[in-house]
Amino acid sequence: MAGRRKPPEINASSMADIAFLLLIFFLVTTTIVEDKGVLVKLPPWSSEPPETQKMNTRNVYSVLVNAENQLLVRGEPMRLEDLRKNTKIFISNPDRMPNMAETPTKAIVSLKNDRGTKYNTYLQVYNELKAAYNELRDELANKRHGKNLEFCTSAQQNEIRSELPLVISEAEPTNFGEEN
Numbered sequence: 001m002a003g004r005r006k007p008p009e010i011n012a013s014s015m016a017d018i019a020f021l022l023l024i025f026f027l028v029t030t031t032i033v034e035d036k037g038v039l040v041k042l043p044p045w046s047s048e049p050p051e052t053q054k055m056n057t058r059n060v061y062s063v064l065v066n067a068e069n070q071l072l073v074r075g076e077p078m079r080l081e082d083l084r085k086n087t088k089i090f091i092s093n094p095d096r097m098p099n100m101a102e103t104p105t106k107a108i109v110s111l112k113n114d115r116g117t118k119y120n121t122y123l124q125v126y127n128e129l130k131a132a133y134n135e136l137r138d139e140l141a142n143k144r145h146g147k148n149l150e151f152c153t154s155a156q157q158n159e160i161r162s163e164l165p166l167v168i169s170e171a172e173p174t175n176f177g178e179e180n
Helices: 015-029 080-092 119-145 154-163
Strands: 060-065 071-073 076-078 108-113 168-170
Touching: 060 080, 060 119, 071 080, 076 080, 080 119, 108 119, 119 154, 119 168
Parallel strands: 060 108, 108 168
Antiparallel strands: 060 071, 071 076
């Protein structure tokens, strides 16, 4: 019995230290990706009520998304695929029609949704409205400067943005299934 040896053991006394150091290393070196939502520039906060402005209904392009995710644009049903094209026509009013915006600077797009509207549908509608403005701006930049807006100088971009201001007004959502 004197010749019997103990089985070899692994010294684990520093394992906790190593695990702790690895944990700290990964916490310090890991970057956390932040979720991004819809980027919207909000007006500055004020305790005073806003002044009431009388708008010509001709200049308002009202878009309603109901609880069934259907579009109602200026009182008429519309498919999502047609929204961008019709929004561009309303804003630019190439034929100077009396029921479209007087000028692009006076055009207001009013977006209203129902509390039952799916978020994905809301984003699709918002993206189509914003894309209409982007396409109009690119068309104007190409006409004036021969390149898309993103490739213009900042002075040229500001000039085009002032002629085609992005005005999307979001109205308070209606209760589920209540369309007004």
